[in-house]
Amino acid sequence: MQQDNVLTLGGYRYLKLSLLVVLACIILYYADTPPIRPGGGTWLGYGLGTLGAVLIVWLMMFGLRKRAYHSNMGTVRGWLSAHVYLGLSLIVIATLHAAFHFGINIHTLAYVLTLLVVFSGAWGLFGYMNIPSKMNGLLRGKTLEQSVEALTDIDTQSQRIVSSMPAEIKAAIEASSKTHFFDYPGQRLFGKPKNCATAKSVALLTSRLSVFAPSAGASSETGNAARKVIQELHALQLRRQVQLGNIREYLCLKAQTETWLMLHVPLTFALFAALGAHIFSVFFYW
């Protein structure tokens, strides 16, 4: 039997609720014939505005519910499912509240911030649904610490083999063991460093392997022995490159999951401030 996820929870309970709310708003909007221009200032406009503002305050309370570990006000997963669908319904509610009138003013700022919060939420949800399994797959069931230890093991084995090799290869292996996960902190968000010493050591060993290839004439006993050592080192460095690549991707995905909330939450507070200013200006200039 397939398990419920945040989107399918309770047989799409919150999707249905949200669709019902959206449908009711659309029907009311098109059935309404106000004596003044449709917008936030009609009775329906006030109703939609109040609904949107209440929803926004409720959506903000999700942060509190997430941290209220002993709360018996429903499960966090249930709250998140409702958060996602009712959050998305705000696109329609806010657009109908504004009656498609936009300009360069505080009202439109509140509207744009609403959309930004909603879209950042959708981006986060996409990650929330996909990233954890991807992250687990990258480390093949190991923890991050265990994966880093595996790199250290490869380095110890490489150091042992390289002791009898030319200085250039020794230096490459030494640099490879010291290569950073990323060239600079911000790179963690976007991906692969350009200056990877492990990739360079793999390239160097690949070129050395071709020198010792049987077709290159190095088929003497010493040639074969040297070739075997380089092959062994090459295999170790290749393993290091793959393992390092996986750790980098894991750290990159982890940074992405942490960063989107750094966008979603501050945008939420900016929205709250803009919403306050919008409501204040509406009643102040009444």
Ligand code: HEM
């Ligand atoms: C105006 C609308 C919204 C507001 C005000 C809002 C606000 C918030 C707040 C305050 C949190 C808690 C953050 C924390 O303290 O950790 C949160 C989390 C979250 N929101 Fe929203 N949100 C909105 C819309 C959405 C939408 C439309 C989606 C998805 C389509 C969404 C997805 C999420 C997710 C996935 C989390 C994090 C869950 C977790 O960390 O477990 N949000 N949101």
